[in-house]
Amino acid sequence: MEKLRVNEQRLWLTHVEMGKIGALPNGGCCRLALSDEDKMGRDLFIRWSREAGCEIRIDAAGNIFARRPGLDNSLPAVATGSHLDTQPHAGLYDGIYGVLAGLEVFRTLNDAGIETQAPLENIVWTNEECVRFSPPTSGSMVFTEQLGIAELHQAKTTDGTTVGQDLQRLGYLGDHITMASHKIGCFIEAHIEQGPILEQQNKTIGAVTGIQGARMFEVRVTGQDNHAGTTPMPLRRDALTGATRMVLWLNELVADQGDDIRLTIGRFNVSPNSASTVPGAVTFQIDLRHPQMTVLNALEDRIRMGLAEKARQAGLGLTIKDICAFAPVAFDGALVAMIEAQAVASGYSVMRMLSGAAHDAGNLAALVPTAMIFVPCEKGISHNEAERATPGDLAAGANVLLYTMLSRAG
Ligand SMILES: [Zn+2]
Known part of the structure; x- marks a missing residue:
């Protein structure tokens, strides 16, 4: 008998179809x-999942649970899924691939008339990307009780609404569900790598062993607004000059910290941002990542001390606010080994790797056996309309997901 495989063409066309929603001029899409x-x-x-025989449940965070019943529905579900939301200039694969791969697994099982012992679930987590509101991965944080539902509902969006109002408006405000009441047995998330390693190593499947830790801080540097024409240079308290020195110093600081360190200042606001006024305040955000907690702790200490010293030297005020912190995550060893074995059994090249990006799977990992399956993306480009993945690689990841879910669900 020929080995069961997902339908590569169908999986590809669902990406194309979904990509039409929020389509952008250069081939990407935007679904904030x-x-x-x-x-x-x-x-x-939801329409596609219902057509594939799923029962739909929506929770108070707007997470969608598409459940394919099993023979014994008292067993915890074997779950997969990812996110539908995107960055402003996104491609067609980040997040949505994990959701559509789960759907393709269900469709393939339906075509083959296969029933599983345990139920299967495909979950769409709300707001992985953190563009309109914080924190990132908020849906899976609520489900795993790392974020209160009231706190999420009160969070302000960049459009001035609250998350609770938005959920209500869109008709996606359901009952509050957490892992305590909605049992899942394990979580396996498929995702494009969003980095260049698989392509460089010429491997099709990444068996992801964990996620590096991340911390975000908001730094506010304050000086004094003043007239550009009348204020002599030595008398200025120019927050912009001070802040740019800090940015350069931060990049120098991490330059000798090894290959695993990631430091990014991607948001920088100048006040009053007027051409003829000495800038009185600057706010910028630091995104700091590393696989080891000890390194993160040591670096955070050096950054806090160093920035305070720079501010003092320049006669500027400084406050540093914590935005969020994610501890490094180790995925379930048995599940990682299973993904690796299923990749080999399906004839794909595979390597173990760490995820540089944060994912919903990171929140699940503390509570249930969790792992991720990565597939290559061209040149490692993501969060960009030029994000590309091949139909064959997407299908390969879905096949590994299919067999890993089957082995867990019986
Ligand atoms: Zn993603």
Whole structure:
């Protein structure tokens, strides 16, 4: 008998179809969390899942649980899924691949008439990307009780609404569900790598062993607004000059910290941002990542001390606010080994690797056996309309997901 395989063409076409929602001029798409486009994507996902025989449940965070019943529905579900929301200039694969790969697994099982012992679930987590509101991965944080539902509902969006109002408006405000009441047995998330390693190593499947730790800080540097024409240079308290020195110093600081360190200042706001006023305040954000907690701790200490010293030297004020912190995550060893074995059994090249990006799977890992399956993306480009993945690689990841879920669900 020929080995069961997902339908590569069908999986590809669902990406194309979903990519039409929020389509952008250069081939990408934009579905910001809880926007009208996100709702259209959710509605389409639910229609497809119902057609594939799934029961749909929506929780108070707007997470969608598409459940394919098993023979014994008292067993905890074998779960997969990812996110539908995107960055502003996104490609067609980040997040949505994990959701559509789960759907393709269900469709393939339906075509083959296969029933599993345990139920299967495909979950869409709300707001992985953190564009319109914080924190990132908020849906899976609520489900795993790392974020209170009231706190999420009160969170302000960049459009001035609250998350609770948006959920209500879009018709995606369900009952509060956590892992305590909604049992899942394990979670396996498929995702494009969003980095260049698989392509460089010429491997098709990444068996992801964990996620590096991340911390975000908001730094506010304060000086004094003043007239550009009348204020002599030595008398200025120019927050912008001070802040740019800090940015350069931060990059120098991490330059000799090894290959695993990641430091990014991607947001920088100048006040009053007026051409003829000495800038009185600057706010910027630091995104710091490393696989080891000890390194993160040591670096955070050096950054806090170093920035305070720079501010003092320049006669500027300084405050540093914690935005969020994610501890390094280790995935379940048995599940990682299973993914590796299923990749080999399906004839794919495979390597173990760490995820540089944060994912919903990181939140699940503390509570249930969790792992991720990566597939290559061209040149490692992501969060960009130029994000590309091949139909064959997407299908390969879905096949590994299929067999890993089958082996867990019986
Ligand atoms: Zn993602």
